[in-house]
Amino acid sequence: MTPFQFNTTKSLISEAGAADNLAEICQPYAPKNILIVTDPGILKAGLLESVLPPLQARYGEIQVFSDVEADPAERTVNNAIELARSTGVDLVIGFGGGSSMDVAKLVALIASPKCTQSLSDTYGVNQAAGERLPLIQVPTTAGTGSEVTPIAIVTTGETTKSGIVSPILFPDVAVLDAKLTTGLPAAVTAATGIDAMVHAIEAYTSKIRKNPISDMFAREALHLLARNIEQAVHQGQNLEARSGMLLGANLAGQAFANAPVAAVHALAYPLGGHFHIPHGLSNSLVLPQVMRFNMSAAQAHYAELAPIIMGEDYLPGEHAQICEQLVQWLENLIIKVTLPNRLRDCGVPESMLPQLAADAMLQQRLLVNNPRTMTEADALAIYQAAY
Numbered sequence: 001m002t003p004f005q006f007n008t009t010k011s012l013i014s015e016a017g018a019a020d021n022l023a024e025i026c027q028p029y030a031p032k033n034i035l036i037v038t039d040p041g042i043l044k045a046g047l048l049e050s051v052l053p054p055l056q057a058r059y060g061e062i063q064v065f066s067d068v069e070a071d072p073a074e075r076t077v078n079n080a081i082e083l084a085r086s087t088g089v090d091l092v093i094g095f096g097g098g099s100s101m102d103v104a105k106l107v108a109l110i111a112s113p114k115c116t117q118s119l120s121d122t123y124g125v126n127q128a129a130g131e132r133l134p135l136i137q138v139p140t141t142a143g144t145g146s147e148v149t150p151i152a153i154v155t156t157g158e159t160t161k162s163g164i165v166s167p168i169l170f171p172d173v174a175v176l177d178a179k180l181t182t183g184l185p186a187a188v189t190a191a192t193g194i195d196a197m198v199h200a201i202e203a204y205t206s207k208i209r210k211n212p213i214s215d216m217f218a219r220e221a222l223h224l225l226a227r228n229i230e231q232a233v234h235q236g237q238n239l240e241a242r243s244g245m246l247l248g249a250n251l252a253g254q255a256f257a258n259a260p261v262a263a264v265h266a267l268a269y270p271l272g273g274h275f276h277i278p279h280g281l282s283n284s285l286v287l288p289q290v291m292r293f294n295m296s297a298a299q300a301h302y303a304e305l306a307p308i309i310m311g312e313d314y315l316p317g318e319h320a321q322i323c324e325q326l327v328q329w330l331e332n333l334i335i336k337v338t339l340p341n342r343l344r345d346c347g348v349p350e351s352m353l354p355q356l357a358a359d360a361m362l363q364q365r366l367l368v369n370n371p372r373t374m375t376e377a378d379a380l381a382i383y384q385a386a387y
Contacts, residue, residue, distance in 0.1 A: 001212075002365075004209065004211035004258075006211060006213045006214065006258050007052075007150070007167055007257070007258065008148050008168060008170065008254045008257060008258075008342065009137075009147060009148045009171045009172070009173065009174045010171075010172050010173065011172065011173045011174070011342045012174050012176070013025065013173065013174070013175045013176065014176040014243075014246075014247060014250075015044065015176070015177065016078055016177060016178050016179045016239060016286055017177060017179055017227070018177040019049050019050075019056075019095075019138050019175055019177040019179075019180055020046075020051060020054065020177075021156070022051055022054070022055055022057050022093065022136070022138070022175070023054040023058045023059070024199065025136060025173060026055070026058075026091060026105050026136065026176065027058075027076070027092050027101075027342070028318035029090075029134040029172075029300055030171055031059060031090050031091035031134070032059070032088075032090055032101065033059075033061075033087055033088050033089050033090055033091075034055060034059055034061065034062050034063065034078075034089065034090075034091045034092075034093060035062075035063040035064075035065060035083065035084050035087070035092050035093070035107065035246055036048070036064045036065070036093045036095050036101050036258075037063070037065050037068060037080055037092060037093070037094050037095065037096075037100050037101075037103050037104040037107060038064065038066050038068060038094075038095045038096045038282075039066060039067075039068040039069065039096050039097070039100050040139060041096075042066070042068055042095060042096050042100070043064075043161060044271050044278040045183055045201070046171040046242070047095075047140060048064070048095065050149075051095070051304075052064075052177070053330065054247045059085035060249040061176065063087050065080045065083050065084060065103075066086075066106075066339070067078070067079065067080075067279045068096065068100045068103050069156045070082070070099055070276075070278060070279075071099065071153075071161065071272055071273075071276070072099045072102065072155060073154070073155045074119060074153060074154055074155070074156055075244075076103065076118075077107070077154055078119060078121055078255065080106075080107045081106070081107050081110050082118070084107050084111035084133075085111050086253075087193065088174070089096050089107075089111060089133065090133060090134070091133060091134045091135075091136070092104050092107050092108040092111075092133055092134070092135050092136070093135075093136045093137075093138065094136070094138065094146075094147070094171075094381075095138045095140065096138075096139075096140050096141075096232060097140060097141040097143065097144065097192070098139075098143065098144030098146040098153075098279070099140070101137050101139065101144070101146035101147055101148055101155055102151075102152035103152070104156070105132075105135065105146075105164075105169045106119065106152050106154070106164065106169075107124070108132040108133040108134070108135040108144070108170065109122070109130065109132040109133075109168060109341070110122070111133065112130060112131060112132050112133045112231050114130050114131035114132075115129070115130030115131065115132065115351060115375070116130060117129060117317075118218065118256045119129060119154070122154075122166070123154075123163070124162075124163075124164070124165070124301050124365075125163075125165045125166075125365065126165065126166055126201065126258070127166070127167075127170050128164055128166035131170070132168055132169070134172050135171040135172050135173075135330050136171065136173045136174075136175065137171045137173070137174050137175070138174075138175045138177065138180070138248065138250070139174070139176065139180075139228075139249070139250075140180045140181060140184075141181060141184060141189075141192045141249075142181055142189070142192055142193060142232070142242070142245035142246040142248065142249040143191070143192025143193065143196050143247050143249050143280050144192070144196075144197040144249070144253065144279075145196065145250055145251075145252050145253015145254065145257070146175060146253065146257070147174035147176075147197060147250065147253065148166040148171070148174055148250055148253040148254045148257060148285045149168075149170075149253050149254075149256070149257040150167050150168070150169040150170045150189070150257060151164070151165050151169065151257070152164045152169060153161055155273070158273075159270070159273035159274050159359070160273055160362075161213055161269050161273060162165070163182060163363075163365060168379045170216060170257075171330070174250065175291075176246050176247060176250055178242040178243040178245075178246045179237055179239065179242075179247070181242045181246055181344070182236055182237050182239060182242055184236065185236075186233045186234065186236065186337075186338065187234060187338070187339070188278075189229075189232050189233045189236065189245070189278075189337075190233045190280075190337035190338060190339050191278050191279075191280030191284060191339060192249070192280045192281055193225060193229040193233070193245055193249075193280075193337070193380065194281075194283060194284040194333075194334065194337070194339065195230075195231075195249075195251035195280030195283050196225055196245070196248055196252045196370070197221075197222060197225050197226070197330075197338065198221075198251040198252075198261070198264050198265070198283040198284075198287055199221075199253060199256040199261060200217075200218040200222045200225070200248075200251075200256070200263065200284060201218070201220040201222070201264075201287075201291075201305065202256060202260075202261040202262050202263065202264055203218045203255035203258075203259040203260070204218040204257070204259070204304075204305060205213075205254040205262070205275050205294065205298040205301045205302070205371045206259035206260055206261070206262060206369045206371075207215060207262070207368070207369050207370060207371050208260070209258060209259045209260060209369070210256060210258060210259045211359070212275060213258070214254070214255040214256075214258045214259035215255075215259075215269075216254040217251045217252070217254045217306055218251075218252065218255040218256075218259075218305075219305070220248075220250045220251050221249070221250075221251035221255060222252075222305060222308050222309050223244060223248075223250075223290070223308050223309075224244045224245070224247055224248030224251070225244075225248035225249070225252070226250065226308070226309045226310070226333075227244065227311065228240075228241040228242075228244035228245050228278070229245065229249070229333070229337060230333075230336055231246075232245045233337045253306045254314075256339065258368075260366070260367060260369045261367040261368040261369065262366055262367065262370035262371070263288055263293070263360075263366065263367060263374050263379075264283050264286055264287050264290045264295070265358055265363070265366050266360050266363035266367050266370075266374075266379075266381060267285065267286045267290060267360045267362055267364040267382060267383070268282035268285070268286055269282070269354070269360070270355075270356045270359035270360055270361075271285065271286075271343075271346075271348065271356065273359065274348075274352065274355070274356065275347055275348055277346050278345075278346075281302070281339060281340070281346070284339050284341070285340070285341070285342070285343055285346065285386055286382060286383070286386050287330065287334075288330055288334075288386075289332050289382045289385040289386045290382055291323075291327050291330070292324075292325075292381055292385075293329055293372065293374070293378060294370065294371050294372050295305075295320070295323050295324075296372060297371040297372035298321065298371040298372070299319045299323055300326060301317060301371075302319075302322070302326055303319045303322045303326075305326065306322045306323070306325065306326040306329075309326060309329065309330070310325070310326065310329050313329060321334070334362050342386065342387060343383065343386050343387045344387055348387070350387060351376055353380060353384060353387065354375050354380060356379075356380075356382060356383050357376050357377075357379040357383060358376060360376075360379045361376050361379065
């Protein structure tokens with residue numbers, strides 16, 4: 001057996017209503033000053049209304065940084081760090097989608113008295129150093145799995161993103177409360193759900209660090225996600241479907257935290273950078289064509305995943321037939337959950353495709369994990385096929 005390591009968040013709590021018990025969950029860390037990192041939408045939706053009073057009753061004033069935007073910029077992260085430092089925060093709670101949880105990770109690290117780095121020092125793989133503050137993550141979407149990954153993504157320029165990858169960023173506790181996700185709009189539910197499926201598919205075919213434990217998590221994630229995504233999109237109050245999606249996204253997060261994602265994400269990032277297309281939708285737009293490109297190298301793995309994803313729709317056959325059947329099934333799923341399925345439908349001009357391909361090549365951190373080597377010409381052909 002090929003040697004491997006598997007790491008994840010120390011503690012996982014999965015229970016409807018669990019977020020209301022954050023005061024007890026924080027207790028082992030004896031915090032004196034807590035910071036919640038979130039976004040304006042969470043405040044507007046009132047998701048903190050039942051969470052804050054018990055925390056305030058036990059720990060006094062709670063700092064709330066609520067300026068996190070989608071694809072958070074460096075200035076946003078630095079503003080949150082400054083608030084944490086100036087108020088002497090000693091425990092951080094990420095409460096929201098992947099962007100809020102990513103910012104929370106970086107605040108917990110860089111605002112720690114035991115860290116001497118600035119944000120710019122941490123970009124890349126294993127560049128972060130020091131000891132972070134206690135970190136609890138509460139996802140309100142079923143997509144990124146950021147609550148169980150050692151990764152944070154920051155927008156570093158007008159069109160560019162950089163990743164920070166370090167085991168220091170693994171949170172202490174992940175709290176999965178499906179009740180927090182029942183109010184998600186259908187479009188967000190669909191995009192984040194496909195995002196989670198991409199995480200599991202890419203982890204299962206990851207070239208460098210694919211391993212038996214990640215494979216196990218990826219398979220179960222895809223079983224949960226494929227069975228529940230349509231109900232979650234079209235019946236948003238269905239708590240069982242929401243619970244399946246939240247756990248599925250979490251398991252997919254644990255899979256790709258250890259067997260990293262690849263070309264789908266590499267080609268998705270420029271779409272977000274140039275056109276501010278939400279990350280999950282960006283992944284969805286290029287997923288089928290990247291899978292077709294990868295078939296020659298990942299055929300056996302796709303064939304293994306096909307019956308898990310397709311369920312009763314699966315028809316046995318030769319590997320090539322099964323793979324195309326799977327890609328077509330996913331294309332149909334994207335339509336069923338009412339997501340746009342062509343780049344042209346998302347405001348991407350055809351003249352920009354060469355620039356997108358060039359930008360995708362900058363994501364070598366991801367492309368090295370792809371089962372098939374991808375050139376800039378390949379990337380351009382994929383964008384053209386997705387156009």
